[in-house]
Amino acid sequence: MAFDDLQSLWNSDKSGDSIAIPANLEKLKSxxxxxxxxxxxxxxxxxxQLAAVIFLGFVPAIMTFNAYLLFxxxxxxxxxxxxxxxxFIKFYLFYKNMSNTALTSKDNLYAVYYDxxxxxxxxKVFSYCLLPFVIVFVGIILINDKxxxxxxxxxxxxxxxxxxxxxxxxxxxxxIVLMVAKTEIYVHVVYGKYAQQIKKLLDEFREV
Amino acid sequence: MKTKEKVFxxxxxxxxxxxxxxxxxxxxxxxxQDDLAQEIILQLWKSYDNFxxxxxxxxxxxxxxxxxxxxxxxxxxxxxxxxxxxxxxxxDEASNTKELQLAHxxxxxxxxxxxxxxxxxxxxENYSHREIGENLGITEGNARTKLNRAKTKLxxxxxxxxxxx
Numbered sequence: 609m610a611f612d613d614l615q616s617l618w619n620s621d622k623s624g625d626s627i628a629i630p631a632n633l634e635k636l637k638s639x640x641x642x643x644x645x646x647x648x649x650x651x652x653x654x655x656x657q658l659a660a661v662i663f664l665g666f667v668p669a670i671m672t673f674n675a676y677l678l679f680x681x682x683x684x685x686x687x688x689x690x691x692x693x694x695x696f697i698k699f700y701l702f703y704k705n706m707s708n709t710a711l712t713s714k715d716n717l718y719a720v721y722y723d724x725x726x727x728x729x730x731x732k733v734f735s736y737c738l739l740p741f742v743i744v745f746v747g748i749i750l751i752n753d754k755x756x757x758x759x760x761x762x763x764x765x766x767x768x769x770x771x772x773x774x775x776x777x778x779x780x781x782x783x784i785v786l787m788v789a790k791t792e793i794y795v796h797v798v799y800g801k802y803a804q805q806i807k808k809l810l811d812e813f814r815e816v
Numbered sequence: 817m818k819t820k821e822k823v824f825x826x827x828x829x830x831x832x833x834x835x836x837x838x839x840x841x842x843x844x845x846x847x848x849q850d851d852l853a854q855e856i857i858l859q860l861w862k863s864y865d866n867f868x869x870x871x872x873x874x875x876x877x878x879x880x881x882x883x884x885x886x887x888x889x890x891x892x893x894x895x896x897x898x899x900x901x902x903x904x905x906x907x908d909e910a911s912n913t914k915e916l917q918l919a920h921x922x923x924x925x926x927x928x929x930x931x932x933x934x935x936x937x938x939x940x941e942n943y944s945h946r947e948i949g950e951n952l953g954i955t956e957g958n959a960r961t962k963l964n965r966a967k968t969k970l971x972x973x974x975x976x977x978x979x980x981x
Binding site: 617618636643720806 | 821824825828829832833834835836837840853854855857858859861862863866867876879880882883884886887888889914917918921929930931932934940950951952953954955958961962967971
């Protein structure tokens with residue numbers, strides 16, 4: 609079979625005539641494109657984060673905080689909400705931003721790669737921005753739970769046993785490790801594989 | 817149904833053979849091919865507002881369809897098929913021979929890289945090197961070199977299947 613034969617074979621291929629075109633486009637759902645997958649994950653992530661932010665606001669009421677810890681807690685909470693709000697808007701804008709698939713293939717791949725990388729970095733920055741807040745929140749909750757007076761801590765007159773110190777520091781370290789691991793694993797699983805595949809594809813376009 | 821959607825579906829109906837060919841070049845199982853065809857139609861619909869009527873619909877469609885196929889990845893849970901079975905068809909029947917030849921072609925194409933598939937597709941659709949370069953975003957010279965390599969590779973792959981050029 610010569611390549612010209614292949615050409616005529618290709619032209620005569622009518623097997624596509626049998627494929628069914630959907631009668632209604634509303635039934636079509638995106639399945640496999642990386643950017644669409646990210647958008648869906650982003651949407652889920654947004655609702656999960658929103659629920660977490662709202663729940664956090666009720667923690668002092670649920671745990672009956674001492675009056676002197678309430679102010680510190682809600683001061684931090686206010687900043688926390690501001691930062692979350694900023695990132696929620698950024699994620700929303702990314703979610704709404706549509707890639708133009710009518711670009712040249714190379715430009716389209718760069719756009720997809722850029723979207724993946726940007727989304728990846730946004731997620732990391734968002735997670736690490738929240739880390740200090742989470743540490744302070746956990747600290748406040750523990751201090752409240754262990755009934756330690758902040759005034760006593762400031763006056764260095766608090767009688768905190770070594771085991772309490774170890775418990776608090778240990779729990780804070782655990783929170784840090786879990787948050788970092790969650791962020792890195794999530795980014796690797798969700799974005800890493802696709803970023804590698806798109807990068808490999810872009811390498812194929814290089815001049816020879 | 818809205819007029820725009822109706823016009824779009826009529827255009828897709830006219831060009832569905834191309835969607836089928838691209839899906840068959842990029843995916844090796846029927847399920848994956850159907851998924852890709854659906855994804856291509858969806859992406860075409862999403863981009864339809866960007867389509868300028870003065871340009872050729874099929875030209876615009878090739879680009880969007882191939883861009884979709886290039887970044888379309890199989891569902892993880894599906895096992896990749898490593899040996900595409902070429903149907904056992906008696907060679908003396910002309911139409912069946914064509915089927916067999918096409919099956920050999922698509923089987924060999926599965927082993928090409930994604931960009932090589934796009935180059936072969938444009939070549940079989942009679943695009944010049946310059947047009948291939950313009951659509952893929954590479955230079956004419958690069959398109960020529962890469963296409964020649966892809967054609968040589970494809971010939972070798974078909975030969976390996978015992979179906980020589």
